[in-house]
Amino acid sequence: MVQKKMFRATLFLSVCLLAIALVTAPAHAQKKAGKPELIQNTDPQLRFQWFAEYKEMAKNTPFNKEKWYHIGPTNISGRCTDIAAVSPRGKSYTVYVATASGGVWKTENEGTTWEPIFENEATASIGDIALAPSDPNILWVGSGEANIFRSSQNGAGIYKSTDAGKTWTHMGLADTLTIGRIVVHPTDPDIVYAAAGGHEWTENAERGLYKTMDGGKTWNKILSIDERTGAFDLVMDPTDPEMLYTTAWQRIRLKWNDPRVLPGYDKSGI
Numbered sequence: 001m002v003q004k005k006m007f008r009a010t011l012f013l014s015v016c017l018l019a020i021a022l023v024t025a026p027a028h029a030q031k032k033a034g035k036p037e038l039i040q041n042t043d044p045q046l047r048f049q050w051f052a053e054y055k056e057m058a059k060n061t062p063f064n065k066e067k068w069y070h071i072g073p074t075n076i077s078g079r080c081t082d083i084a085a086v087s088p089r090g091k092s093y094t095v096y097v098a099t100a101s102g103g104v105w106k107t108e109n110e111g112t113t114w115e116p117i118f119e120n121e122a123t124a125s126i127g128d129i130a131l132a133p134s135d136p137n138i139l140w141v142g143s144g145e146a147n148i149f150r151s152s153q154n155g156a157g158i159y160k161s162t163d164a165g166k167t168w169t170h171m172g173l174a175d176t177l178t179i180g181r182i183v184v185h186p187t188d189p190d191i192v193y194a195a196a197g198g199h200e201w202t203e204n205a206e207r208g209l210y211k212t213m214d215g216g217k218t219w220n221k222i223l224s225i226d227e228r229t230g231a232f233d234l235v236m237d238p239t240d241p242e243m244l245y246t247t248a249w250q251r252i253r254l255k256w257n258d259p260r261v262l263p264g265y266d267k268s269g270i
Contacts, residue, residue, distance in 0.1 A: 044156065044157070044174035044175045045174070047122060047156060047174075048122055048156070048174070051122040051156075055120075078099055078100060078101060078102055079099065079100035079101070079145070079147075080097055080098065080099055080100075081098045081099060081100050081126055081127060081128065081145055081146075081147070082097070082098040082126070082127075082128045082129050083095065083096070083097050083098070083129075084096045084129050084130060084131045084139075086131065086136045087136075092108045092109060092110075093107075093108075093109070093110040093111075094106065094107070094108050094136070094164070095107050095110075095111065096117075096129050096131070096139065096165065097114075098126035098127070098128065098129045098141070099124075099126055100125060100126070100145045100147075100153070101124055101125055101145075101153055102116075102124055103116055103117075103118035103119060103121075103124045103126065104116070104117050104118035104126055104129060104141060104165065105117065106164075106165055117165040117166070118141065118159075118165075118168065120168075121143075121156070121159060121168055121170075122156040122170075123143045123144065123153070123154070123155045123156040124153070125143060125144055125145050125152075125153035125154065125155050126141060126142070126143055126144075126145065126155070127142045127143060127144050127145050127146045127155060127178055127179045127180050127181075127197075128141075128142040128146075128179055128180060128181050128182050129141050129142070129182070130142075130181075130182035130183065130184050130192075131184070132184045132189035133184060133185075133186045133187075134185075134186065134187050134188070134189050135189050136164070137161075137162055137163055137164045138160070138161070138162055138184075138189050139160070139161045139164065139165055140158065140159070140160055140161075140182045140184065140192060140216075141158065141159040141160075141161075141168070141182075142155070142158050142179025142180070142181070142182045142194055143155025143156050143157060143158070143159065143179060144156070144176065144177045144178035144179055144197070145178065146178045146179065146180030146181075146197045146232050148200065148251070148253060152200055154177040154178070154199075154200070155176070155177055155178055155179060156170070156174055157170060157171070157172055157173040157174035157175075157176060157179075158170075158171045158172060158173045158176075158179060158182070158194055158216065159171060160215070160216050169216075171212075171215075171216030171217075172216065172219055173194060173196060173206065173210060173219060175199075175204060175206040176194075176196035176197070176198060176206050176207060176230075177197070177198065177199050177200065177204075178196065178197035178198065178200070178230070178251070179194055179195065179196050179197070180195045180196075180197050180230075180231070180232035180233055180234075181194070181195040181231075181232065181233050181234040181246075182194050182195075182234075183234050183235070183236050183244075185236075185241055186236075186241055187241075189215070190212070190213060190214055190215040191211070191212070191213050191241075192211070192212050192215070192216065193209065193210065193211050193222075193234055193236075193244065194209070194210045194211075194212075194219075195209055195210075195230075195231035195232055195233060195234040195246055196208060196209070196210060196230055196231060197230035197231070197232055197251050198227075198228075198229075198230040198251055199251070200251060200252075200253045201252070201253055201254075202252075203227040203228050203252065204227055205224075205227055207224075207227070207229065207230035207231070207251070208221050208222075208223045208224040208225060208229075208230065208231050208248075209221070209222050209223035209224075209231045209234065209244075209246050210222065223246065223248075225248055225267050226267065228250050228251070228252050229248050229249065229250050229251070229267050229268075230248065230249070230251045231246045231247070231248050232246075232247055232248065232249065232251075233246065233247040234246045234247075245270060246270070247269070247270050248267070248268060248269060248270075249268040249269075250267065250268060
């Protein structure tokens with residue numbers, strides 16, 4: 001008898017909970033889905049401001065003199081997005097490696113030891129690195145991994161070093177968020193091309209193919225398809241630096257319950 005009463009009470013409670021769930025489900029789903037107009041782009045200058053505030057906080061923390069030790073896990077690798085080697089080799093084999101979420105690393109002894117050289121910039125996500133063929137001290141970094149993964153991270157534009165990675169200068173294109181490829185002219189290090197993917201979740205104008213002729217002081221967009229299509233790879237004809245080939249595809253990522261409906265797409269290509 002007691003068991004029967006407990007069963008009825010449990011059944012009644014279950015039915016009540018199910019009824020409440022069914023009544024509130026539409027409202028909950030609507031709240032989760034949100035509205036397209038609420039998905040806003042963040043001003044890139046705000047990101048630099050926040051990073052400056054973070055650096056100031058890190059400077060004043062009582063833990064900034066503590067030593068950190070790596071304790072694992074050791075069976076999960078990161079992603080290396082690009083590699084560039086100084087040529088000719090010279091006395092030391094200098095190699096730079098870009099990573100998806102760990103900045104830029106440099107070795108000057110054939111990979112025996114590595115040092116991070118991009119730790120004080122506004123992003124640690126790197127899409128591409130490029131050495132100037134005519135000057136191995138000039139290194140360009142395009143930030144923001146161009147591959148779309150579960151853990152994709154935004155970049156903060158394009159950076160340049162003229163002292164082999166000791167110091168960096170931000171050279172603009174902050175709102176591209178992803179730069180998939182940088183190509184430097186073989187004889188003129190001031191002429192540089194950058195393939196920009198654009199925002200991952202929203203439409204934006206700062207995507208496509210860019211060119212500078214003054215070492216990054218100013219940029220001109222030389223290929224623009226639309227606000228959903230970015231450029232991701234770029235090669236230069238080795239016999240003619242005026243001949244370029246680039247790939248482009250739509251870069252817009254949606255949540256599983258995103259209410260936006262995008263029209264058909266036919267602009268990916270070379």
